Each structure stands twice: as structure tokens, then as C-alpha cells.
Amino acid sequence: MQREAFEALDRIDPLAPLRDKFLLPPGVIYLDGNSLGALPRSTAARVSRVIEKEWGEDLITSWNRHDWIAMPQRVGDKIARLIGANAGEVVVAESTSINLFKVLAAALKMRPGRRVILSEKENFPTDLYIAEGLVDLLGQHYTLRLVAADDLEQALGADTAVLMLTQVNFRTGAIHDMAALTAAAQAAGALAIWDLSHSAGVLPVNLDGALADFAIGCGYKYLNGGPGAPAFVYVAARHQGQTPQPLFGWLGHAAPFEFAASYRPAAGIRQHLVGTSSILALAALEEAVDLLLQADLAQLRAKSQALTEAFITLVEARCAGLGLSLATPRDPARRGSQVSFAHEQSYAVMQALIARGVVGDFRAPDLLRFGFSPLYIRYVDVWDAAETLRDVLVTGAWRRPEFQHRAAVT
């Protein structure tokens, strides 16, 4: 294979025009869009307009005049189209963690007498922390039970209230079979909660088709909503207006502006709103989701698989014997839009790569993680990243002392 072949793939890529809608720094191959998505070109102007015109000039009247009040639902409805949900099943609010707390607490309440939250050992730690915190708060013999991914179905039982999983593993990129695991959970009488943080915007997700009960996900990874963008929460239509989530907030009240003394839950997805979300942050997220909706999800997935496949092939060919081992499923159907390689000195190797403009990230204990956002990553970037990785390993560039020191954020 030659670099020219990759340039040729870029020329026929139907998604190539979308890359120009992003501001990407020159000289950087950004393979960390699964941690912080890149900046859409139109975001700064949109946020400036919200600040200067809406907030600055129209002040409080903007809640009506610019329909700020509807933004969490409007952006939620747009995200719904990316994850196989209907309008009215998704709302944007708070963070992934807070949203998980809401649906997990609601799910436990919907399954009285069942005391087990089942998840996998390798789930995203934050999700496990949230479950730990809820168990600690509730007491009453609730437990968080963690098993290996392959043992999940067997572990479902009459005591299982909820199966809580992340669809795409943050370390390895392995994808769970959402429909099969949801069905297994429901067959055992449990509910299924899916964290879509590493799938929304890059894989076709079909929540309604899988009969998922609840889902949550992140706004700042593949959705490109900006650092700390608000997150989303999905509640299947059949569960709405039933058991309310326990963070009773004014925006989740049936009539928020009555300022009634007691809480009356809104009937629909709005019950999952709590406090006021940042309108600046919502505007940035909406701008990014609008851009994503210009892409065809099947094309995104096809390109994502082609990019990750090419990267694995190139790295394994060009870096053979240099201490790397693939940590990501080899079957493209079984992996998300990332490739991880284990290496004994992965932290230093990643720092050396970043110094040469190939930005991925390190995930403890030993992974080099590379995310491929098909909206703005080119085939030629894959070639160049693999060549840079080879060069860093062959030359031992990663041994330089400045690459050994761990920064606050890794």
C-alpha cells in the first residue's frame, strides 16, 4: 500500500466535504475526537450571537423570544434521530453521570424487590461510580454486581433489577449486542440502561428497535458539542409518565412557572430536566448536531470501519515486532470507531506521538487509544499516523525524558 492509495480514497469519500465544516489545527492529526470532538466552524458565530444578541440585547425575554426554554427538547429531538429514537424520547440535560443517576434510580424503583444492578467489570468507571453512589445512598441491601462481559447473560437472575452497560467499551472499542442483551435482561425481568457515550454520532444505534428501556450519552465526544457539553438522556416512550426520576427539578415540573409548592412531574421526557442548562453550551451542541445530521449514518459507519481497518492493517504491517498488541476486536462489526494498542510504555509513546502532531490518548494501564471521527478524519491521516507511530517506535523517540512525566490530565 502507498500513501497515494489513501489520497485516492479521500477523493472519492462522500463525507469529505464535511471535513471543511470543521476548524482543524494545521499539522495535527486529531485522533482524540472520542474524548473531545473537534470544533465546527459555525459554532463560534452561533455562540457569539447567543451571547451578544440573545443574552445581551434581549436578556430575560429570550426565554420566549429565542425559545431558550425549548432548547433541551429541541436538541434532544435532533439527537433522537442519531440513536434510533423518536421525538419526545430524548432530552438534553446535565452530564452523562447525572443522567445515569436519574435513570438508574428510576429503574430500581420500577423493579421493587430486586436489589442487583448488574454491569461489567470493564464498564466505564464513572458509570460504576454513579451506581456505587446510589447503592450507598439507598442502603437496603442494594448491590452493584460486576462480571466479565462474557458472563453477563448468565449473571442475569431474579434479583437483577437493571442491566447497565456502555455500548462501546472506552478502552477496547468492543461493541455489545444491544438488542440481544436488552432482550436477555428483559427476559429475566430486568430493565436495560445503555450508555451511548462512545456510539452516538458514529454508529447507527437503534434504541427503539432494540426495545431499550433507558439510555444516556455524552455531548462532547462524537457529537462535537464542545468541552463539557451537556449530555442526553433517553426514556422509552412506554416508560414515560410512569416512575419519575428522583432529581425533582423545577424544569421537570408539570408547570414550572406556577412556582407551586409541591412537585408534580411532567408527563413526558421533560421530567428528566432538573435545573437550567447553559444556553451557551446548548447552542454549541445544537450547532454540532445539526452538522452531524447532514451526514448519512450508514456512510459514517462504513467510513469509520474502513478507517479503523486500515489503521490496524498498516500498524500491524509497519510496526511488527515493535511491542504493540491489538486490544480492539479484529472484526469491524464488533468494534466502535477507535483502535487501541497495548504497549509497555504506552504513556511515553503517546506523548511522543502528540509531540509530532498525532493526537490520541493514553488509557491506563497500557493502552494507546486512537479515535477516528469519520466526519473529519481522512484516509491519508490514517497513513500518516501509522507512519509516525512506526517512526516513534523505531527511533525510540519516546525515551526522551519529557515524555515520561504524567500531566494532570491524561
Add this chain to the structure above:
Amino acid sequence: MQREAFEALDRIDPLAPLRDKFLLPPGVIYLDGNSLGALPRSTAARVSRVIEKEWGEDLITSWNRHDWIAMPQRVGDKIARLIGANAGEVVVAESTSINLFKVLAAALKMRPGRRVILSEKENFPTDLYIAEGLVDLLGQHYTLRLVAADDLEQALGADTAVLMLTQVNFRTGAIHDMAALTAAAQAAGALAIWDLSHSAGVLPVNLDGALADFAIGCGYKYLNGGPGAPAFVYVAARHQGQTPQPLFGWLGHAAPFEFAASYRPAAGIRQHLVGTSSILALAALEEAVDLLLQADLAQLRAKSQALTEAFITLVEARCAGLGLSLATPRDPARRGSQVSFAHEQSYAVMQALIARGVVGDFRAPDLLRFGFSPLYIRYVDVWDAAETLRDVLVTGAWRRPEFQHRAAVT
């Protein structure tokens, strides 16, 4: 009194230069800064820089390079200076509601065996909703007990776990005696939580001096952080590293980037962080707090009292017999930076005022509410607002049909 006298007061106002730091729309007298603070002139440029330079160019490396990771604590330390707290006692995170949930749950856990959350009937409804939701989640005979403000001290008892109050009433502007009520709660063995949403940035608050246990507050009212700005939470130093709040989030972990499988609470105020807050929103809030820190809090309070006093005097003199009755304490020491008048047709009257550029708000069932942010409200604005109110009432302008229809957001 003449308008000229008010112009003269503006000429000698030591805070007058700060008004120029805000972008205020021409022709508007904005008396709703207690609902959404006005826009500092420097905010748009700061947020644009965060978007274009930090997010756009430096991408994921900004967590270290631009110290995004420290922003919640850095801005928290700045807010601490406004509310009588020390560095390390305040952090910016989520919304007021979510922060209340955290400290309320922690407080209940710190007082095992006590089952009552005591508050006042007229507390901000959202705060009551959060308490209701927590009680509903916990079951176990927890109750939320609401009494009239004057009956609070008497109602404290051996079953009281927490006294939860808002320092300044959102309807009437009445101020609680924080030190006395905190001491009474603690004498009864309970903990005190203060909501500072209507006091931070406009009154000198002394949390440490009052020996408060916990506090929370809003970023988008007198702090001018922008629509839906993140909120803050205060935990007295003596309680830190003790009972963790139950929303176990990765940013509240002792070592967030270890991605350890189980939660280990951070020792300090950082335990109150959960998910990632919007960096755009944090930057806007920081810009506004920096501006506020240029003002002297005693001067702000003095001007606030002078503005509200002048407004009451003028309205009562000029609108006598026109159906208004004062709902705010007459003693300036007993009220925050707002004045509320009851009127039978307050909704329509407020709409008519807004149509003439005097922007206050309506609070059900019958209040006209006027907030006076001493950073940017002039004495002459008080005169003009009172004259406009008189004119609306004398002419019956509020009777026009377009002022009767209630908008989604009031």
C-alpha cells in the same frame, strides 16, 4: 424629589464606572438581573477565545495547557470571596438544584436517626422539590416539614436533621438571619444549608462567620454568568473529607485519571464535582465574577439599599391609591436587592411595563418583582421606572388585550 436629584446621585456613585463594563440595550431599564444578570462586555471575547483558540486549536490538550481541569475550583475560590468563605470551600458545578441534592443527601447521612428536613413554606419551590425527590427516593420515614418563617426556630427538634433555607426570599426579598438560624439549628443538633441564589454577589454574606454547614447558589442571577450558568456549592472546611455526597462522579474521585474500578472520594471540595461542566459556561461565569470582584461588597450593599429604598418611596408617593401594596420588608436591613409590589392585575401590569422598556418580572399569584443590580442600575433608572409604573397604572395601559396573554415563560 426631582429626576435631577437622582442624576446627581449617579454622578457621585463610586460604582458608576462599573456600569460601562456591561452591554445594556438602549431604551431598557433592566430590573430583572435577579432572574438573568446582564452581559459583561468582555464575556463574548473571552468565550470566543475559549472556543476558537482553546477548543479549536489546542483541542484535548487544553485540559492541561489552559488549565480547564482547574476551572471549577478556580472560579469557586473567586466566588468564595463574595460569600465569606475560604479558598477550597467552594466549587462550581452543575445547577443549584443538583448541588442542593448533593449537600442535602450528605447532611442526612451525617445525622443518622434524624428524619426531618425542615424548611419554610415560602422557600423557593425548586429547593422544596429537590427535598421531596430525595425523601421519595430514600423512603424510610424521611419527611420534609414546612412551616412559616416565624415558626422555624420553634419547629427545630430532636428529629430535625437539616434546616434548609434560602437566605433571601425570591418573592418578597425578605432576608433570614443566617447566623441566628444556623446557631439555632446547630443547637438542636441539626445542620444548616443555605441557598444563596438571591444573595451571592449583591449582599455581603458570611458563611464561615455564621458557621454555616453547607450552601449552594446560582451563577446566572447577580453573578451575571449567563443563561443557565453553572452553580456553586460550599462545604465548610470542617465537613470536608467526611461524609461524601452521593453523586459519585469521576471528577470527584481522588484520582480521576486512574480510571480505577471503584470510587474513592477526593478529600476536599472537589468531591462535589460529578461530570464535566461546560468550559464555555465556566469561562463566561469566571469573566463575570472577575468583574464583580472589582466592586466593594459594602458599597454594593449600600447602593442596593439606597436603590430599593428610593423605589419604594417613589412608588408609594407617585402611585398612591392605584392598587399597589408593598410585599417587601420596609426595613432595608431586612431585604435583599429587590422590591415586590402586589397588584390584582400584576401579570398584565408587568407586560405593559416591559412593553415600555421597564423589565421586571411577574411572580405568581400577584407580584410585580423588580430586581436592582447595583453594578449596572442607576439611580435615575429608579426614577424612570417609578414614573413608568405610575403612567401604566394611571392610563390603564395594562388593560390592552396583548398584555393579558401569558407566555410560556413568565
